[in-house]
Amino acid sequence: MARLAYGGDYNPEQWPEEVWQEDVRLMREAGVTMVSVGIFAWSKLEPEPGRYDFGWLDRLLDLLHEHGIRADLGTPTVVPPAWFYAAHPEALPVSREGVRYGFGSRGAICHSSAAYRAAAARITERLAERYGRHPALALWHVHNEYGVPVGACYCEASAEEFRDWLRARHGTLDALNAAWGTAFWGQTYGDWAHVDAPRLTPTVANPAQQLDYARFTDETVRGNFTAERDILHRLSPGVPVTTNFMTALSQCDSMDYWAWGREVDLVTNDHYLITDGRRTHVNLAMAADLTRSVAGGAPWLLLEHSTSGVNWQRRNPAKAPGQMARNSLAHVARGSEGALFFQWRQSRYGAEKFHSAMLPHAGTDSRVWREVVGLGADIAALAEVAGTRTVADAAVLWDWQSWWAQKLEWRPSQDHDARERADSWYEALFDRHLTVDFARPEADLSAYPLVVVPALYLTTEAAGRNLRAYVEAGGTLLVSYFSGVVDEHDTVHPGPVPGALRDVLGLTVEEFAPLLDGERVRLDGPEAPALTGDLWTEVVVPRGAEPVWTYADGPAAGRPAVTRHALGAGTAWYVSTRLGPAELGAVLAAAAQDTGLPDRAELPHDVEVVRRAGEQGAYLFVINHSGAEAKVPLDVPGTELLTGERAIGRLSVPPGAVRVLREES
Incomplete structure (x- = not known):
């Protein structure tokens, strides 16, 4: 895209089509440039095995294109339909305790299931054949938040695939026994058939076995992603393929994102504030830095965050006035090529109906909506930053x-x-x-x-x-x-x-x-x-x-x-x-003192000062998380992009505000 992306997850299948016209009108008012669609829509796209209904998605993508809004189009493989599980109950994952999960949530998938892999490939092929060259298409979005809420499965199919994986990794049983230290507690294996998944044991299971199972799970899940990616590359050449990571959430650390980062065409990330009493803007900065690093320093994209409160923590406070813009632009400062949210229109039913959205239950006469419109204007004003890279110390x-x-x-x-x-x-x-x-x-x-x-x-x-x-x-x-x-x-x-x-x-x-x-x-x-x-x-x-x-x-x-x-x-x-x-x-x-790094002790506490630079120039982001005006000394003068003011010597940033200076060379 030629500009920074702005928008969010759009789930029109939750709304009658007469609402869609209002949605795109309001998207234009808010400055939306891209929305993610189709992520949870498998049951609507394929209501019965082999019977597809693409008419509604045709109309939706045409409507978005008509209004200049690009689509991040999802393969809906995170939630197979109820009819799929009725035919293939073995595709539901099994916990380490031996309990098979039920249908009715999301991400309930055994990634070793042959039936799941085949069904996922079929729906991905149909979507790619139909929309691979649609003018609204900007990005393919495979699955959703792999590893959440279930990554590992401990069923018999997974155990059999684990044995194959171990043969490929270790070669022989002797090598396996040596790597796992099975001489301890008399666990030595004499037959591959005796090697199992590390299911629940009376006391601590072999730690090397558990570690290998974590690696196996990560590689198996990633293999399902690359299978879909390869279909999309073949049928929709030239359109980048991604899946949304959750790099810095400690609840979502079952994926080795160093390996995943090499498999996507564009690194994208979802980030939500963990309100546990810590300084949430510090965790946000860490998440953004980590995501950029997974991308090898290249520009990446914030594909989900929240306009205000989330719904899945014990306590879900609303964001303070101005916090949404600070959060969003902090990600941009640290390399994101825009800011997208979950979701566009707040749901009226389902598990996430109390999760904030760009268009809240309160409608357009609300603080959140006014801030969404204001942030859209700010994102547009920063268009020239696109393609630059964050400078690390x-x-x-x-x-x-x-x-x-x-x-x-x-x-x-x-x-x-x-x-x-x-x-x-x-x-x-x-x-x-x-x-x-x-x-x-x-x-x-x-x-x-x-x-x-x-x-x-x-x-x-x-x-x-x-x-x-x-x-x-x-x-x-x-x-x-x-x-x-x-x-x-x-x-x-x-x-x-x-x-x-x-x-x-x-x-x-x-x-x-x-x-x-x-x-x-x-x-x-x-x-x-x-x-x-x-x-x-x-x-x-x-x-x-x-x-x-x-x-x-x-x-x-x-x-x-x-x-x-x-x-x-x-x-x-x-x-x-x-x-x-x-x-x-x-x-x-x-x-x-051993490094030669600059001493920045004069910079105010809780004020981020981050630089992005590229062929078009350098940009200094100053994000003031404090309650006092910040005065930041400048090495060079420049023009502030959000206000148009020129700054020489120092840059003044009001409490809770963001300023972005185009530095003069």
Whole structure:
């Protein structure tokens, strides 16, 4: 598209056709440029097996085209019709406890079901044949939010496919037994037929088996996506194909989005605020940075978020005035090529009738509608930003497979949460006004002066070598506790912890010493402020590293708590206890002295300053989440795109407002 996208999910099948004319009129008023359609419409498109009804969709797409609105057209394979399940009840997924789920929700699919795969291919082919060259078509939208609410299935068909997957991965039973460590608890296999899905067991199931099943599930689900994608590529050449990710929601982490990002033509994401008392704009920024990183730094698209409250949390507060625009433009600042919502018109029935929408139950005489129209004008005013890329200062390592392993049972402390560490480290970076790229542990990190590793329990030997080479070449590495511990099979690396990171960090860990609930430890440093840790400590033995902070009390009293290791041209830091975001900021400040990163301490708290740049120029986004006017110093003058004002020396941003400066070269 030649401009930023604006719109949302449109479900006209929920409304009589006379409403459609009003919808497109209001879409034009709001500045809508694209809507997502057909995502949940399989039962309307194919009301009986083999009998198709495309007339209503023909009329809809023609109507959208007539009014200059593009379509993100869904393959409706997230919800097969009731008649399909009546014929194929085995396609309903089975839980780990052996319970088969019922029909009546969404995403209730066994992805190993041959019947499902065949039916999904047929409806996808019919849609591609009919609409593959329709002038309204901008994008193909396969399925919807894969892995939500069910990813893994534990039925017999899944178990049989898992055995085939294991043969391909491990080759022989001897190799499987070695990788899984089946000598422990006498689990050795002598026949492939005896290998099962990791169903519910009396106590902890083999962790390596569970980890492989998570990989198998992810690859199986992704295979169903690529099957549909390939049909669309063949029958609708030149039209990009995507599926909507949910990259940063901890409830939706069963997909390895590094692998998924390589399979889509355009990375898209859904993001919803988790209102758990934390600063929601920080999580939003992290989600946007992560999605851009999954896209390899290329522009991506926010395909769903909410105009106001959602409906699926325990408490669903409405967004404050102006928050919708701040949320939307924060995604754009961090690389999105627009902002779309779920959904256009608020539903009157069904599970999501209390989820906010662009056109709410209150109608056009409402704050939400007025803000929707205003945001549409802002998105249009930022058209020239399209195609530019967000500029990052530092990298954070992020690995879904390491998280899968970390979440398994019987760790030194079940209270340790790898995702919580990622959130806290990101918040500390956010508060230092550093824009973050996320990266795989084996990725080229040479462009980043600072790389942060919040929690990398599973670290391959290749990742360890990569991080050592990064530091030796002059990088600054900052690693959090319980990293580098196991390999890809959840087997502890030979020798002392932290195995794969031992050499780069210049230390060993003699013993993990997690703390009890409520316990705290004090960290002292000769030239550093005292810090307080909780939840976790370690008995650290320096092997070249120097202590910066030392435990003043607790089970590791007198031992190093935070260390610095000079290696080659760079340095590697290690933090062996849990610190909060503010105290992590003190560690970041110390480590940043090794990096040459700019000190942005003068920038106001809770004010985002993010730059997008491209051949057409550079754009400075300033998003003020605070209740006071922000005055941001400028390196160069420029013109503010939303107000038309020229700014020299500094840019003033009112409370809760957004400003976007086109910088003068």
